[in-house]
Amino acid sequence: MLELISLSKTYRTGDAALSDVSLQVPKGQIVGLIGPSGAGKSTLIRCINRLVEPSTGKIELGGVDLVTLGRRDLRKQRRRIGMIFQEYALVERLTVMENVLSGRLGYVPFWRSYLRRFDASDIQRAYQLLDRVGLLDHADKRADALSGGQRQRVGIARALAQDPDLLLVDEPTASLDPKTSRQIMRLLTEICTERDLPAIVNIHDVPLARQFMQRIVGLRAGQIVFDDAPTALTEDALTRIYGAEDWDAMRKGDIDQAEAENDAIRQLAEVGA
Numbered sequence: 001m002l003e004l005i006s007l008s009k010t011y012r013t014g015d016a017a018l019s020d021v022s023l024q025v026p027k028g029q030i031v032g033l034i035g036p037s038g039a040g041k042s043t044l045i046r047c048i049n050r051l052v053e054p055s056t057g058k059i060e061l062g063g064v065d066l067v068t069l070g071r072r073d074l075r076k077q078r079r080r081i082g083m084i085f086q087e088y089a090l091v092e093r094l095t096v097m098e099n100v101l102s103g104r105l106g107y108v109p110f111w112r113s114y115l116r117r118f119d120a121s122d123i124q125r126a127y128q129l130l131d132r133v134g135l136l137d138h139a140d141k142r143a144d145a146l147s148g149g150q151r152q153r154v155g156i157a158r159a160l161a162q163d164p165d166l167l168l169v170d171e172p173t174a175s176l177d178p179k180t181s182r183q184i185m186r187l188l189t190e191i192c193t194e195r196d197l198p199a200i201v202n203i204h205d206v207p208l209a210r211q212f213m214q215r216i217v218g219l220r221a222g223q224i225v226f227d228d229a230p231t232a233l234t235e236d237a238l239t240r241i242y243g244a245e246d247w248d249a250m251r252k253g254d255i256d257q258a259e260a261e262n263d264a265i266r267q268l269a270e271v272g273a
């Protein structure tokens with residue numbers, strides 16, 4: 001389980017990005033983090049893996065407080081946290097297999113990682129993970145030869161190669177088309193259930209969050225203003241999270257996008273007819 005206890009972060013500039021945030025994410029639960037720009041979503045995720053130092057509060061993962069760790073222990077604990085990024089963060093010139101194996105680098109001694117020598121068991125596991133994300137046939141391809149959706153699948157397999165106790169996922173579908181986005185979200189939710197993994201997903205797309213998340217946490221100005229099941233995410237709740245003006249604009253954007261998709265499907269059907 002992941003537990004945030006009264007977490008606050010004020011940047012040196014004086015920006016209070018998080019104020020007294022408390023949150024428990026049990027094993028196997030996937031939580032969607034939504035909120036307007038500047039609400040503190042990235043700061044929250046970055047505090048958990050200590051890319052940003054929290055100002056006050058505790059972050060416990062399976063009972064270990066991540067905030068007070070020294071450098072060495074922090075490196076060890078970071079292995080337990082799998083990160084998945086919007087822009088995939090793959091090494092483009094390496095193969096799919098090598099990218100997945102890089103998830104093991106925190107576990108192998110430096111000289112072996114330098115020579116990129118991995119145990120047979122690591123390699124076998126990487127094949128299993130590639131099979132799970134549907135990329136077994138692409139193991140030897142270079143990462144830059146893959147589509148966006150395939151790259152994100154490699155990103156997921158790499159995070160799982162770490163054998164993580166937590167997944168932190170930063171806008172995983174922001175660079176993908178709507179259909180591929182749904183496939184990636186489905187894969188992520190299935191994986192969290194199968195592995196009993198807690199996950200926090202920073203997600204801008206409200207309809208996608210509603211469709212796939214088990215729980216939604218809404219941040220506004222660094223505070224949790226909504227924490228409930230997707231079914232409770234009413235227009236009122238969304239107005240509370242985003243403010244009336246922004247939510248109206250977002251809703252209109254979603255309707256325009258859905259209409260554009262329907263138009264495209266209709267036109268394609270007409271061409272095919």
Ligand SMILES: Nc1ncnc2c1ncn2[C@@H]1O[C@H](COP(=O)(O)OP(=O)(O)OP(=O)(O)O)[C@@H](O)[C@H]1O
Pocket residue numbers: 011012013015016017035036037038039040041042043044
């Ligand atoms: N490195 C930094 N130094 C100073 N202030 C920062 C820094 N990073 C973020 N902030 C401020 O902290 C607040 C929260 O920012 P954060 O990036 O966490 O929000 P967000 O919800 O992830 O926004 P977005 O959806 O636009 O990515 C904002 O006011 C932002 O300006």
